[in-house]
Amino acid sequence: MKYSKLTTVLLALVFFSACNQHGNAGALKGKEKETARTSNVIDLIGELNDKVKELYKWNETKSTHVDFEPLQLKETDSVYAGLDLEIHKKRINELRETNLFTDQFISNYDNIGLIIDEKLRNKSWVWYVGELPPFGNGANPWCNCQDNPDNFWEKIILRDVNFANNLATFNWSWGDGFNYKTKALLANGIWKIDYLEGFDPKVFLPSE
Numbered sequence: 001m002k003y004s005k006l007t008t009v010l011l012a013l014v015f016f017s018a019c020n021q022h023g024n025a026g027a028l029k030g031k032e033k034e035t036a037r038t039s040n041v042i043d044l045i046g047e048l049n050d051k052v053k054e055l056y057k058w059n060e061t062k063s064t065h066v067d068f069e070p071l072q073l074k075e076t077d078s079v080y081a082g083l084d085l086e087i088h089k090k091r092i093n094e095l096r097e098t099n100l101f102t103d104q105f106i107s108n109y110d111n112i113g114l115i116i117d118e119k120l121r122n123k124s125w126v127w128y129v130g131e132l133p134p135f136g137n138g139a140n141p142w143c144n145c146q147d148n149p150d151n152f153w154e155k156i157i158l159r160d161v162n163f164a165n166n167l168a169t170f171n172w173s174w175g176d177g178f179n180y181k182t183k184a185l186l187a188n189g190i191w192k193i194d195y196l197e198g199f200d201p202k203v204f205l206p207s208e
Contacts, residue, residue, distance in 0.1 A: 041163070048184055049158050051191040052172050055100050056153035059142055066091050067141065068113055070120075070127060080127045083117040102185050102194045112201055125206075135205050141198030143180055167194070 059065075069087040070080035092110050095101055116135055119125040125134040132138055139146050149155065152174045159179065161170040166186040171179040183195035198204065 044163070044168070044186070045158060045161055048161070048168055048170070048191050049156065051100070051184060051193070052158065052182065053153045053156050055193055056142075056156065058098060058100065060151075060153065064091065064094060068116055068133070068135075070129075070133070072129060078129055080120055080129060082121040083113055085113075085117060088113045088117075100193055102187070102192045104185075105192075105194050105196070105199075108195075108201065109199060112199065112204060115201075115205060137203075139198070141204060142196065144198045145178070149174055 066087055069084045069091075071082045071084045073081045088110075092106060092113075095106055095109065116125075116133075119134075120127055127133050137144070155174040156172050157175075159171045159173055161168060168184045168186070168191075169181075170183075171181055173179050181195075181197040182193065184191045185194040
């Protein structure tokens with residue numbers, strides 16, 4: 001009878017020990033997974049930050065900066081007749097060749113240009129030569145700014161980064177309280193810019 005009780009106690013201790021070890025192993029695995037996820041997010045943010053810096057270094061040092069070039073048919077004309085669509089097409093090709101943008105971004109940019117051209121041609125909008133256009137806010141749409149620090153891309157940091165599947169939504173800043181909303185898409189392991197606040201049609205194009 002004593003041996004029977006002793007055996008029961010020993011089995012209980014072995015079972016408890018096994019369960020405790022299993023629980024500890026599960027907790028360790030859980031921590032390892034969480035650490036891996038955190039490390040992965042840090043890596044993604046680092047790659048995303050590099051892509052934004054690459055975008056603005058290109059924009060400042062290599063871009064032609066020709067966005068929505070107006071068309072003046074005669075030197076004596078006081079208003080622009082539309083956009084220079086040949087230059088617009090070249091700009092689209094330039095954006096595409098950088099491999100920095102998604103097809104969605106380029107399509108949106110192209111559509112903005114075509115809307116501006118149509119409105120100018122049918123006189124819905126009037127753009128007087130030498131004056132600000134009837135779209136945009138007078139700032140550089142690439143940053144919604146009129147001035148920026150020298151080599152500001154080197155100072156860029158990301159804020160409020162949110163991931164949803166392969167889409168990242170965030171603000172980038174060079175400091176001084178400046179923020180600019182951006183979205184990027186991860187495709188085949190490469191980040192591409194999908195949205196820039198300054199080219200949002202709801203903001204860039206005047207409402208009817």
